[in-house]
Amino acid sequence: MSVNSATSDDDTPDDGDESGGPEEVEARVGLRYTLKQVRQDTTARIGTYIVGFMTFVAVFAAFDYYVLDYAIAEAVLYNPETDPENVRRLLPPVGMENQFGQGVMAHPLGTDHRGRDLLSRTIYGTRIAMTVGFLATAIGLGGGTVIGAVSGYYGGWIDDVLQRVTETIYAIPFLVLVIAFMTAFGRNLTFAMIGVGITAVPVFNRLIRSRVVSIREEDYVEAARAAGVKDRNIIFRHIIPNSFAPVLVQATLQVGVSILIVAGLSFLGFGAQPPTPSWGQMLSASRGYMLPAPTFSIFPGIAILITVIGFNILGDGLQDALDPRINN
C-alpha cells in the first residue's frame, strides 16, 4: 500500500541521515545514552515510573502464582474457593452500596459475579497483560527486523516478495487476522501472543527497511563492504545498532498497542481462558452486570488505561529524548 510508504517519512521518529554523519548517529545510540536522556525528560520519567510499577505488580503476581500458588493473594484477600460459605457476589467497592450489599474492607474494589475479589484479580490481570504485551512485541520486533533488514539490504526480488507478503498481512485488520489465526491454531493465550506479534511484524519491517535502505548508502557501510565484511555482519553490526533509537520508541508504543489488542481478544473470548484472570475477560464477564454493579466494569478498564498510558508516555518521551529535532 502506498499509504505505508508515504508515512515512513513522517512517522519515523528519527531521521539519522538528517542529523549529519555517522559519528553523530553513533553518539546517539546505546543504552547509557538513552538512560541519560530519559532521566532528563519529564514525560519519559513519568512513563518509566508507570511502566516500572506495572512491571513490579506483574512480577509480584507471577511470583505468587508460580512459586507460592496464590498464597499471598489468599492470605490477604479471601476467595470463594477457600471460603465457599462466605461468597458475596458483585459487592461494590468499599464505602459504596448497591443491591447486593455494602462494600467491605476485605474487598476494597468489590467482588465479581462469582464473589472473587476484584482487586486481586485486577492485580493478577497485570501479569497476563504485561507478559503478552512484551512477548508479542518481541515477536513482532524479531520478525520485522529480520524481514526488514534482509528486504532493505538485498533489494530486488527478495524485497518485492517480502514486502508484498507483509503488505498483505497488514491489509487484513489486525483483530480479524488474529481471530482467524487463533481459530486455525488454537484459542489460547500463546496463539493470541503469536498472532498479535505477527500483526506487529509489518510495523517493524517498515521501520527497519527504510532505515536500512538509507543507511546502506552511507559511506561507512560502503567502506565495510569494500573491506570485505560479510553482508550479514554489516546488517547486524552496523545497520541494526544504528536503528536503535526509533526501534526502541516504536517497540515501547507497540507494547501498549499489543496490550489493547489482547484485551480486545480476551473480551471476545479469544484470549486467556477462565479462570485465569485477564482484564479483557473480566470486562467481558462484567457486561451482564452493568446495571446493578457498574463498578465491576470500571476497574479492569482503568487498569488497561493506566498501563497503556504508561507505555505511550514512555514512548513519546523516548522519542523527544532521542530525537535531536525536538518538535514539542
Add this chain to the structure above:
Amino acid sequence: MSLLRYTLRRFAQAIPVLIGIVTITFFLANQIPGDPVDIMLGPTPAQEQVEAIRARYGLDRPIHVRYFAYLSSVATGDLGLSIYYDRPVLEMIILRLPVTLLLMLSAFAFAIITAIPLGVISAKRRNEPADHVSRIISLIGVSTPSFWIGLVLIIVFAFYLGWFPARGLVLPWADPTNVRGAATQFQVIRQSMHHLFLPMIGLGTLQMAQITRIERSSMVDSLQGEYVKLARAYGVPESTIVRKHAFQVAQLPVITIIGLGLSTALGGAVLTETVFGIQGMGRLIITAINNQDYQLIMGTTLVFGFVYVVGVIITDITYSYLDPRVTYGDE
C-alpha cells in the same frame, strides 16, 4: 495522467494483495481443527449423510483443488455457501456490510470533525492550557480500549442518564413499517442517529485521538514553515495563515494516518458491535468462527481486507488530489 486512470491503476495494483488475502484466509480456515459437518449433524451422523454434505460444500476434494476453485469463484464474485445460515455468503455480507460501513463512516466523521479543530488549536496555542487539555484528551484516547469506552458510555448515558439506547441499531434506510415507534422515514433516521451515537463515539475515540496527535504535530511543523513566515511578512492575517497557508500542507500526513487507522477501526468495529449488540460484519465473523463456518470465515475476512484496501486507495487518491507534488506516477 488523469485521476480516473490513476484510480484504476491503484485498483489493479491492489489485486496481488487481494489474492494474498484470499490465500491467507483460505489456508487459515483450512487449518481449523474439527469439521463443520460434525457441528451440523451432531456427534453420530450417518456416513452417507456426511459424504453428501461434504460433496455439497466441495469438502471432499484435495486442498489445492479447492484453493484454485475458491480463487476462481471469488474472482467471479461467488463466495460460496454459508453452512450455518444455509445461504450464500455474499448474501449475508450484503446484508451486514452496510451496517458496519455506517458505523465506520460515522466514527470517522466524528473523529475528523472533533480532531482537526482540536489539533489545530493545540498547535496554534502550543504549551498553553488549551494545548495541554487537548494533548491529555488525545493521550487518554489512544490508550483506552474502544470496547471499554463503549461499556462506560452504556453505563453512563444509557443506564444512568437514559439518553441513548444501550443496544441495537436501526438502519436509516429501514422501512418505517418495520421500525417500532416510527411512522415516517424521518423518524427512522432520527432513531437511527439516536442508536448510532454511542457506538460512534466508542469506535471513533481512538481515531479522534490519533488524528488529533498527528494534526497537532503536523500543524506545528507547518506553522514553522518558511512559507508561513513569508505570508506573515507579506501582511497576510494570522487567521488566514492558520486556516489556509499552514492548514492545507498540514493535512497531508493526517490523510495518511486516517488511511492507516482504517485497519484498527475495522478491528474496533468487531468489538463495538459486540458491546452494543449490533448485527454487522463483526458479529458475522464471530458467529462464523464460533460455528466453524469455513466459507463464511473466509468470506468475511476477505471482505474486511477488501474494505481496508478500498479505504487505502481512497485516501491515496485524496492525498494525490491535495498534494500537487504527487504526479500520477507515469513520468
Add this chain to the structure above:
Amino acid sequence: MSEPLLSVRDLKTQFFTEDGTVRAVDGISFDVHEGEIVGLVGESGAGKSVATSSILRLVDSPGEIVGGEIEFKGETIFGLEEGDDGELRPRDEMLTEEEMRKRIRGREIAIIFQDPMESLNPVFTVGGQLREFIEINRDLGAEEAKEEAIDMLREVGIPAPESRYDEYPHQFSGGMRQRVLIAMALACQPDLIIADEPTTALDVTVEGEILEMVTELQDKYDTSFIWVTHDMSVVAEICDRVNVMYLGEIIEQAEVDDLFHDTKHPYTSALLDSMPRPDRTVDELRPIQGVMPEAIDPPAGCRFHSRCPEAREVCREVHPEPRELSDEGEAPHTAACVKHDAFGVGYDESPPIETEATGGFSAGFTETGGEAE
C-alpha cells in the same frame, strides 16, 4: 543628505532561552536612504537575519525586541519610552500589530528569503500565491492582481508566464523560484525590500543572473534594498553602502569602495582576505581563524578580540562603540576598533595577546567564513 527612509537606532533583540539570554542583535544602528542598496554582511550567526526580522517586527518566540528605535518614513515601527512607573513601555505612536500587518509588511517593506525551495507553499500554485500577496498589498481585485502577477513574472524573466502562472512550486527550478520571490517583493511596490541571502542557495551562474536582474529592476523601480549576505563578492557587485556585523554588533560601516580600499576593522579585513579572488591563488586565501563565540555569553571587551590577529591587552578590556573615522568632506565611515587613534585608549602601548588568529590556538580550527546561515 535627505531624511533616511529607514532608520535603525541602537536596536537590541534578545532570545530568552533555557540556557540564558542570547543577545542576537545587540545595539545596532544604520540607515537606508531612498534608492540605495545597503549591505548587511557577516558570518553565520552574526545576527543579520534577526536584525531584518526585527525591522518587520516578526521575531519568533522566544525572541523579542528589547530596545532601540526603528523609524520608517516618519512612522515608528518600534520605540520604547519610560512610563510613570519607571517601566519601559511602547510609545504611543508605535504602530500596532494590526497596522504593521496592514500598512507595513508587504506593502511598504517586502522581504525575499534565503531558501527559495522552502519559501513557496508547495500546495498552492505559484500564480495564486503571487496574486494573493498583490491583492492584499495593493488593493487590487482578483483579475487585476492576476494580470499584475503575470506581468511581474515576465519582468523577472520567467518565460511563458501565462502558463507558468498555474504551475506549482515543485515544477520550478531553484533559480526560477527565487525569481518568483523577487517578483512577489517587487509586485507589492514597496519602498524597501529586504533580501535575506537570496542567492546563497543558488549556484554561481544563477546567482550572477539574479544579481544582474536585481540591479536592473532596482534602477527601474528605484526601490531601496537591504541586502543581507555573507559573501563579500556579492557586496562588491551590488551594494552602495555596507554594514559589517559581528556577533550582534555592527563593527564597520562605509560606502562600498571605502570599505574595500580603506578597511578600518580587522574583522572586515579578515572577511576580505577570506574571499576568493581571481588575482589570488588558493594558497593566498586566509580563512578567518577560529569560530564565532556564542552570542549567549559574548567575550568581554571587543567581541572580535579572541580571533583578531591584531589583538592587544586593551582589546580584552575596552568594548569599543563605533566611531566616525572619516576625514571632513569624505563620505562617512565608522568602525569599532580601538587600534584607531580616535579611540585614545592606549592601544599602541598595550602588549599584544595570543589569540586564535595569532597562532595560539589556530591549529585544528577550520574556516567558517563561507557557511550559509
